[in-house]
Amino acid sequence: MSGEKLKITIDGIDILCEKGTTILNAARQAGVDIPTLCHDERLEPYGGCRLCIVQIKGVNRPLPACTTPVSSNMVVTTENEALTRMRKNVLELLLSNHPNDCMRCEQTGNCTLQDLAYRYGADGKIYEGEKWDLPIREDNPFITYEPNKCILCGRCVRICNEVVMAGTIDLVGRGFYAMPDTAFRKPRTLENCEFCGQCVSTCPTGALTDRKGRGKGRSYELKKVKTTCSYCGTGCNFYLNVKGDKVVKVTSAYDSPVSQGSLCIKGRYGYDFIHSPERIKTPLIRKGAEFVEATWDEALELIANKFKELIEKHGPDKVGGFSSSRCTNEENYLLAKWVRCAVGSNNVDNCARV
Amino acid sequence: MPDIDTIFLFGSNPTEAHPIVSLYLKKALRSGAKLIVGDPRKTWMARRADVWLNLKPGSNIAMMNGLVNVILQKGWENREFIEKRTEGFDELKEKVKEYDLDRVEKLTGVAKDRIVEAAHLYSHADKAMIVYGLGVTEHQTGTENAMAIANLALVCGHLGRPSTGIMALRGQNNVQGASDLGPLPATLPGYQSVTDPKLREKFEKAWGVKIKDKPGLKSVEMLDECRKGNFKGIFILGEDPAHTDPNINHVREALESVEFLAVQEIFHTETTRFAHVILPGASFAEKDGTFTNGERRVQRVRKAIEPLAGMAEWQVICSLSTRMGYTMNYNHPSEIMDEIASLVPIYGGISYSRIEEKGIQWPCPTKDHPGTTTLYSDLFSRPGGLAKFMALDHKGPGEVTDKQYPFTLVTGRIREHYNNGSMTRRTPGIMELIGEELLEISPEDAKKLKINNGEMVKVSSRRGEITVKAKVTDRSQPGNVFLTFHYQNALTNLLTSEHRDPITGTPEYKSCAVKIEK
Numbered sequence: 001m002s003g004e005k006l007k008i009t010i011d012g013i014d015i016l017c018e019k020g021t022t023i024l025n026a027a028r029q030a031g032v033d034i035p036t037l038c039h040d041e042r043l044e045p046y047g048g049c050r051l052c053i054v055q056i057k058g059v060n061r062p063l064p065a066c067t068t069p070v071s072s073n074m075v076v077t078t079e080n081e082a083l084t085r086m087r088k089n090v091l092e093l094l095l096s097n098h099p100n101d102c103m104r105c106e107q108t109g110n111c112t113l114q115d116l117a118y119r120y121g122a123d124g125k126i127y128e129g130e131k132w133d134l135p136i137r138e139d140n141p142f143i144t145y146e147p148n149k150c151i152l153c154g155r156c157v158r159i160c161n162e163v164v165m166a167g168t169i170d171l172v173g174r175g176f177y178a179m180p181d182t183a184f185r186k187p188r189t190l191e192n193c194e195f196c197g198q199c200v201s202t203c204p205t206g207a208l209t210d211r212k213g214r215g216k217g218r219s220y221e222l223k224k225v226k227t228t229c230s231y232c233g234t235g236c237n238f239y240l241n242v243k244g245d246k247v248v249k250v251t252s253a254y255d256s257p258v259s260q261g262s263l264c265i266k267g268r269y270g271y272d273f274i275h276s277p278e279r280i281k282t283p284l285i286r287k288g289a290e291f292v293e294a295t296w297d298e299a300l301e302l303i304a305n306k307f308k309e310l311i312e313k314h315g316p317d318k319v320g321g322f323s324s325s326r327c328t329n330e331e332n333y334l335l336a337k338w339v340r341c342a343v344g345s346n347n348v349d350n351c352a353r354v
Numbered sequence: 355m356p357d358i359d360t361i362f363l364f365g366s367n368p369t370e371a372h373p374i375v376s377l378y379l380k381k382a383l384r385s386g387a388k389l390i391v392g393d394p395r396k397t398w399m400a401r402r403a404d405v406w407l408n409l410k411p412g413s414n415i416a417m418m419n420g421l422v423n424v425i426l427q428k429g430w431e432n433r434e435f436i437e438k439r440t441e442g443f444d445e446l447k448e449k450v451k452e453y454d455l456d457r458v459e460k461l462t463g464v465a466k467d468r469i470v471e472a473a474h475l476y477s478h479a480d481k482a483m484i485v486y487g488l489g490v491t492e493h494q495t496g497t498e499n500a501m502a503i504a505n506l507a508l509v510c511g512h513l514g515r516p517s518t519g520i521m522a523l524r525g526q527n528n529v530q531g532a533s534d535l536g537p538l539p540a541t542l543p544g545y546q547s548v549t550d551p552k553l554r555e556k557f558e559k560a561w562g563v564k565i566k567d568k569p570g571l572k573s574v575e576m577l578d579e580c581r582k583g584n585f586k587g588i589f590i591l592g593e594d595p596a597h598t599d600p601n602i603n604h605v606r607e608a609l610e611s612v613e614f615l616a617v618q619e620i621f622h623t624e625t626t627r628f629a630h631v632i633l634p635g636a637s638f639a640e641k642d643g644t645f646t647n648g649e650r651r652v653q654r655v656r657k658a659i660e661p662l663a664g665m666a667e668w669q670v671i672c673s674l675s676t677r678m679g680y681t682m683n684y685n686h687p688s689e690i691m692d693e694i695a696s697l698v699p700i701y702g703g704i705s706y707s708r709i710e711e712k713g714i715q716w717p718c719p720t721k722d723h724p725g726t727t728t729l730y731s732d733l734f735s736r737p738g739g740l741a742k743f744m745a746l747d748h749k750g751p752g753e754v755t756d757k758q759y760p761f762t763l764v765t766g767r768i769r770e771h772y773n774n775g776s777m778t779r780r781t782p783g784i785m786e787l788i789g790e791e792l793l794e795i796s797p798e799d800a801k802k803l804k805i806n807n808g809e810m811v812k813v814s815s816r817r818g819e820i821t822v823k824a825k826v827t828d829r830s831q832p833g834n835v836f837l838t839f840h841y842q843n844a845l846t847n848l849l850t851s852e853h854r855d856p857i858t859g860t861p862e863y864k865s866c867a868v869k870i871e872k
Binding site: 317 | 371372373374375377380381384523524525526527528529530531532533534535536537538539540542543548557561562563565566568569570571572573576579584585586587588589590591592593595598613614616619620621622626629630631632633634635637638639640641643644645646647648649651652653654655656657658659660662663664665667668670671672673674675677678679680682687690691693694712713769770771772776777778780781782783784786787788
């Protein structure tokens, strides 16, 4: 990017955009929605699905918006009768080798293929021919693979190789039988996969889904709460997907300034602890060698009285608090304030040094 | 970061410990950036490095001095930067003269030509960034190790411009924020010293109490006092020192001796075993708040479900404090942040409404300040604004190997688990993939000790022993072995030593002497 600004027109809207930007990105900045299946901002432009074709004034054939850079005074049309017809045709070809079982598909409501078929009125029965009929693959704890639903956009393969550089999957086989798979179609283990779920996060259909979230709720039923990961110090953002009072899934936040939708195994799949049966659910007070359940009132009253007694007897300098890098800023501040104000000492520290 | 042309990764294994940071580094590598890796372990990055400095654990200062010496001998330094923005150069120059290639090779175990190549690559780069991790700080010379790195960056002038500088990867989600906000014995929130009467007065006015003018005790000192019977009561909020501190037996003694211990935790841990009262904690999904990440970005944590036990930590502290006679009353964590902003200048412009969409990087002094992405672009944070070179000596690790304990144990994390493992071990899928501790040992050492891959071995140090499964891998170099500390049934920190950095108190997790038996 040189920083030089160019003027272009998309669907009658004048846009100033940076030289080197693609038509697709310029359109998105202007709020114009060009459909795509093979594009993900985390990936290099690919130009595979041909859905983002646009008409450029003075060019006699449509060009893909995702791989065509803008040029000065370019005039772009993103939708017209011919483009609509072509898009519908591409979608119908994809649907000709697709199970079209949306009513029981995990991805329903969150599937780009489904959305685009709806938008363009694409019919799954126009082209009849051979269909893949392969079993569901659940050979690992986290990632479910339904090859029949794959549209060969290559996003999973590209994110695995371009972004994560894990090399877990690639296109395997030829022609009609080419599909993303592991080397020698082996099950995913730590030997060949990092289980970051990046492939799942980029899949535009139901081919790759989070196994743990399957059947736990449709996308539109889930409350999505944007938050910050509680593992390492990178500060990735994601959505906790909640149904009722349960966190059932983690999904990417693509606008995160730190992670742009990328996550690791812990961020994406390490959430089971929230509802672990081993969680401590009530205050516990030691009676000899045992812990006995207590109410908040009993426990807090006991702690308050005990600390007051110790401070009275030995002075505030014999009492202190440890805070933690795992807690929020507000909690750390309050603990520091508690030691200084309620206890009256400076004996407060956190685990940053250990 | 994408336009970096040279990355110097030192004591950091980001593909495991900071996977998303590693994606940025990988992107730079794919666009042709050169890579230097300083690490005793043959990590993913070390395998792909242009130069791998396979130094012995604890030889960081010798390594850095050696690199600086090569650069000065060859005239590869950035004269202009040194003259305009630094001081103390002559002392440094004299000191590093003692670190010629022969000596550095001997101290670090790194071949001379690799040292020269690394010095050449780093000094000739246009935009070079040093990324370091706990392999630098978790040594008894941790602070000096970090200073030695700064010397190298300053000599080459790789600071204060975008895509240059030194990036320290922080270990835990909110290690930055926990330090920023004052649970420290010598500073009030925002690194404001308790010994400064003016700053104390500001807080005394806001909080309505008298604040002691002497620094309190660090956590390790409190534990030391406990052992002596001199310390009476501790409240531990979400920490597990009986698992994650070094030399656990010592910690256990301390926690047994204290008269009253209250712990707030989400799970039973090694530490809760010693508690008199345990309070249930709320997980990050159950409360509102903020975390500050390693690039000082203050970001929202949002409540997705109600606290399982009915109360979040901020409510518990308020209630406890009020019961002790000091009233704390907030309706929502956003009000706590507003109070922080009024007292902590670096957080002065932060409020929940401003970080609703995207976090802000401190320093952010006022409500209209956009936050700060690059530090020190003009002046360094020292009187006069100049950076000071530090002449440092190699000291080596606190505990060295000998006949009885011939191996150096390095500890760290793996990608799938996190610290004491209390969260990741409760994710069944992760346990299915990797459910037990593995001792990484080199093929050469395994052969010598006749240890097969997967065989159980006893690892012991002067302080304790554990039994774990061996994993024979060339990730470990001969003489070094590696363990994580994620499992409760194999407490690695029974082995680690209590040598500490005297300035920060950070323990030497990255090096202690052990023996291995079948």
